[in-house]
Amino acid sequence: SLYDIRGVFHCHSTHSGGAGTVEDIAKAANEVGIDFVVVNDSHTLKARTEGQEKYHGSTLVIVGTEIAPESGNRLIALGDEALQGVEGLGSKAPQEAIDEMVRQGWLPFVSDPDSQGSKRFGKPAKAWSDWNAQNYTGIAVWNLGTDWFAQVERDTATIADHKEFENALAGPRTETIKRWDALLQKRKVVGIGEVDAYNWKLNFAGESVQVFPYETALKTITNHLLLPKPLDKNPNKAKRQI
Numbered sequence: 070s071l072y073d074i075r076g077v078f079h080c081h082s083t084h085s086g087g088a089g090t091v092e093d094i095a096k097a098a099n100e101v102g103i104d105f106v107v108v109n110d111s112h113t114l115k116a117r118t119e120g121q122e123k124y125h126g127s128t129l130v131i132v133g134t135e136i137a138p139e140s141g142n143r144l145i146a147l148g149d150e151a152l153q154g155v156e157g158l159g160s161k162a163p164q165e166a167i168d169e170m171v172r173q174g175w176l177p178f179v180s181d182p183d184s185q186g187s188k189r190f191g192k193p194a195k196a197w198s199d200w201n202a203q204n205y206t207g208i209a210v211w212n213l214g215t216d217w218f219a220q221v222e223r224d225t226a227t228i229a230d231h232k233e234f235e236n237a238l239a240g241p242r243t244e245t246i247k248r249w250d251a252l253l254q255k256r257k258v259v260g261i262g263e264v265d266a267y268n269w270k271l272n273f274a275g276e277s278v279q280v281f282p283y284e285t286a287l288k289t290i291t292n293h294l295l296l297p298k299p300l301d302k303n304p305n306k307a308k309r310q311i
Contacts, residue, residue, distance in 0.1 A: 071295040071296060071297060072295070072296045072297070072298065072299045072300075073293055073294075073295060074104045074105065074293070074294040074295075074296055074299075074300055074310075074311070075102075075103055075104050075105075075291050075292070075293055075294075076103060076104055076105035076106060076107065076291065076292050076294065076311070077098070077103055077105075077106045077107065077264055077286075077287050077290070077291055077292065078107045078109070078145065078178075078209070078261050078262070078263045078264070078292060079107065079109045079135070079145050079180065079209070079263035079264055079265045079266070080094050080106060080107070080108050080109065080264060080266050080283065080286075080287075081108075081109070081110055081111070081135075081265070081266065081267045082094060082108055082110055082116060084110040084113055084115045084116055085110035085111040085112070085113060085135070086111070086267060087110070087266075087267045087268055088267060088268035088269065088270065089268045089283055091108055091116045091121040091130060091132075092121075092125065093268070093283060094106060094108060094130070094283050094287075095125030095126070095128055095130050096125070096126075097282075097283035097284040097287050098125070098128040098130075098283075098287055099125065099126040099127055099128050100284055101284060101287050101288050102127075103128055103287055103291065104127075104128065104129065104300060105128065105129040105130075105131060105300070105307075105311055106128060106129075106130055106131070106287065107131045107132075107133050107145075107147055108121075108130060108131070108132050108133065109133045109134055109135040109145040109146075109147075109180075110132075110134060110135065111134070111135045111136075111137045111159075112134065112135070112136065112137065112155060112156050112158070112159055113134060113155065113156070114132055114134055114151060114152060114155055116130075116132045117132035117151065118151075122304070122308075123304045124302075124304050124307075129300065129304055129307050129308065129311075131147055131308055131311065132147075133145060133146050133147035133148070134146055134147075134152060134155050135180065136155075136158045136159050136166050136177075137159060137180075137195075138159045138160075139195075140195070141184065141194070141195035141196050141197065141198060142163045142195075142197050142198060142199055143179075143180040143181060143184075143195055143197070144163070144166060144167070144170075144177045144178065144179060144180055144205070145177075145178050145180045145209070145263065146170050146175045146176060146177040146178065147175065147176055148170070148173065148174050148175030148176060149174055149308070149309065150173065150174060152170065152173055152175055153173060154169070158170070162199075163197075163199040163202045164199065164201075164202045164203070167202055167203075167204055167205050168204065171204050176206040176207075177205045177206055178205060178206055178207045178208060178209060178259070178261060179197050179205055179207070179208040179209065180197075180209050180212070180263060180265075181195065181196075181197075181209055181212040181214070181215055181263070181265065182196060182197040182208055182209065182245055182248060183196055183197075183215065183242050183244050183245045183248075184196045184197075184212070184215050185215055185218060185219060186218065187218040187221070187222060188222065189218075189221060189222055190218070190271055192218065200248075205258075206258075206259050207258050207259030207260055207261055208245075208248070208249060208252070208258060208259075208260060208261075209260075209261050209262065209263040210241050210245050210246060210249050210260040210261070210262065211240065211241040211242075211245070211262040211263070211290050212262075212263050212265055212290075213238070213262075213263065213264040213265055213266065213281065213286060213289055213290050214264075214265045214281070215242065216238050216239055216240065216241075216242075217234050217237060217238060217280070217281075219239065219242075220237040220238070220239060221234075221237065221273075228273060228274060228276065228278070231271070231273045231278040231280060232278055232279075234280055234281065234285075235285055235288065235289050238289065241262075261292055262290035262291065262292055263290065264281070264286045264287065264289060264290050266281045266283055266286035266287070267281060268281060268282055268283055268286075269281055294311060296310055298310070
């Protein structure tokens with residue numbers, strides 16, 4: 070029999086614009102019963118150097134990173150050893166960044182490939198454009214932010230759509246599923262879901278609304294890994310299993 074291990078990719082902490090600490094993310098993950106959570110702060114591994122990659126209660130926190138050029142073509146990644154030169158990867162072309170991460174044994178994933186942004190909240194679209202790139206491990210087929218933005222851009226969006234955002238979600242974008250399908254005709258490409266959670270507070274109709282609080286976001290788009298053994302109690306071994 071296989072063990073169903075449930076986890077979440079792509080949370081931002083105060084190390085890269087998030088409103089909560091890694092400890093806040095871990096606390097929320099424990100409360101909702103998540104086995105592991107990958108923190109993908111942009112262009113940094115500071116959470117790792119500060120010793121936060123470990124078990125926090127029953128949840129394993131893995132410190133990955135996000136490579137987030139202003140023009141788009143974002144990647145999230147995780148790996149075993151520290152990623153050397155992480156701060157400069159955002160200035161490289163997508164293929165160069167992928168090649169460097171793979172060279173160091175890291176697993177890069179195309180993040181939010183069909184990002185639409187949000188005119189309402191002034192968030193620019195940062196879609197993936199380099200579909201000739203090779204050797205990335207997988208793509209995010211469902212992004213919480215992109216899904217929700219698409220719903221609240223509607224003129225009929227209400228305050229409830231903001232406060233209870235989990236009820237406004239529609240699912241992965243059709244074009245993203247089609248892209249994944251096309252890629253799978255050529256090679257194995259791992260599909261993941263990502264929350265891209267910052268614990269934001271946004272303004273709607275003059276009211277400040279907290280969107281994607283960690284304790285709610287971590288209940289939405291989760292990933293299930295079927296492993297031959299339960300997660301090891303040693304965090305380094307458990308991370309390698311994942």
